[in-house]
């Protein structure tokens with residue numbers, strides 16, 4: 171079953187109808203989304219079976235059931251995370267949202283339940299998350315490339331059991347969930363095939379590999395749910411059978427300013443992967459605090475993407491750790507990027523600079539690029555650059571197969587193949603491998 175998000179007007183219509191009861195669109199969006207989440211958990215059998223009262227009481231019961239499945243889901247009953255109960259719904263508004271989910275369920279193919287569409291739906295419903303915090307989900311094909319250039323080499327270098335990755339602006343978890351799947355099935359080396367990764371141990375290990383932090387506590391709770399739902403789906407168990415001791419490394423925090431959040435400890439990650447917010451903070455107080463905390467990059471009307479790069483390269487990454495990001499390319503053209511380009515970035519080992527401004531990335535109106543660095547001073551004299559010549563001639567039917575994106579993937583493939591060949595040849599010449607290996 172493929173779940174497609176609907177036209178924006180459909181989400182707008184249901185939010186407007188429910189907001190007549192709640193009085194504001196933010197709470198209406200949360201009511202609607204929480205009901206979709208409960209339906210997702212129930213219909214995929216991820217919740218323990220049990221009688222369900224109708225209406226909002228049923229939603230409250232489902233959220234309590236979910237919260238009791240694993241400590242990481244406890245925020246779903248926290249009124250600070252889901253502030254809906256003070257603005258109750260009447261029967262008519264409940265019927266509208268219930269009917270919406272009955273007609274457009276966010277269900278997935280049984281072999282892979284990971285709440286992907288739930289994440290997209292939150293973006294579509296919550297204007298507050300979109301406009302206020304720059305929530306813009308990372309399409310899976312972008313996440314795949316970012317992980318290929320960061321988590322995968324990190325897994326080879328540090329070993330799948332020890333490697334740790336974080337997305338410090340994880341949203342509803344598209345990158346984090348993709349990293350979980352990648353960590354579960356480590357990349358094949360040479361002719362050796364990777365293990366299937368669907369045993370309890372491999373699933374727990376993959377869960378321990380991944381961390382995510384987001385300012386939006388409901389988005390962070392969704393990331394936790396999606397990681398646990400992925401585990402439950404792979405193991406074919408309900409959520410309450412996922413051991414409560416399994417690590418779900420997800421937190422709601424301000425990654426740029428919260429020095430006390432344990433997941434943001436310095437030097438803990440071999441791969442930092444993000445699609446950070448590109449906006450400038452609207453609140454002058456926050457703008458100044460970020461400027462004071464990141465004077466090396468937060469200059470003038472800076473974009474938050476710059477302090478996020480500094481956070482990843484100077485703080486979160488272990489020495490030599492990989493930092494991959496899809497980011498706005500405005501820093502290349504605007505004054506606020508001058509110091510970043512001339513003084514900050516040259517201190518690090520740039521590996522890839524990929525112009526993605528010509529690619530069609532749904533939801534990303536801003537021209538983008540992919541930057542991959544290692545958290546160490548520059549090594550060698552090569553940076554791989556993929557330059558864009560032209561944009562897509564028309565909006566591709568399948569953005570993952572757009573002409574520009576396909577050309578980028580082909581260029582990455584041939585460069586990686588060449589590097590691997592070169593590496594093998596050098597090892598052979600040093601006598602580290604024989605011709606039969």
Ligand SMILES: C[S@@+](CC[C@H](N)C(=O)[O-])C[C@H]1O[C@@H](n2cnc3c(N)ncnc32)[C@H](O)[C@@H]1O
Pocket residue numbers: 303304305306307308309337338339340341342343344345346383384385386389423424425426427444445446447474
């Ligand atoms: C472009 S979205 C990230 C998408 C996500 N990485 C994914 O996998 O789809 C940017 C996210 O940054 C979060 N954000 C904005 N400022 C933040 C901050 N100071 N600390 C942590 N997260 C922040 C927003 O709430 C939003 O979810």
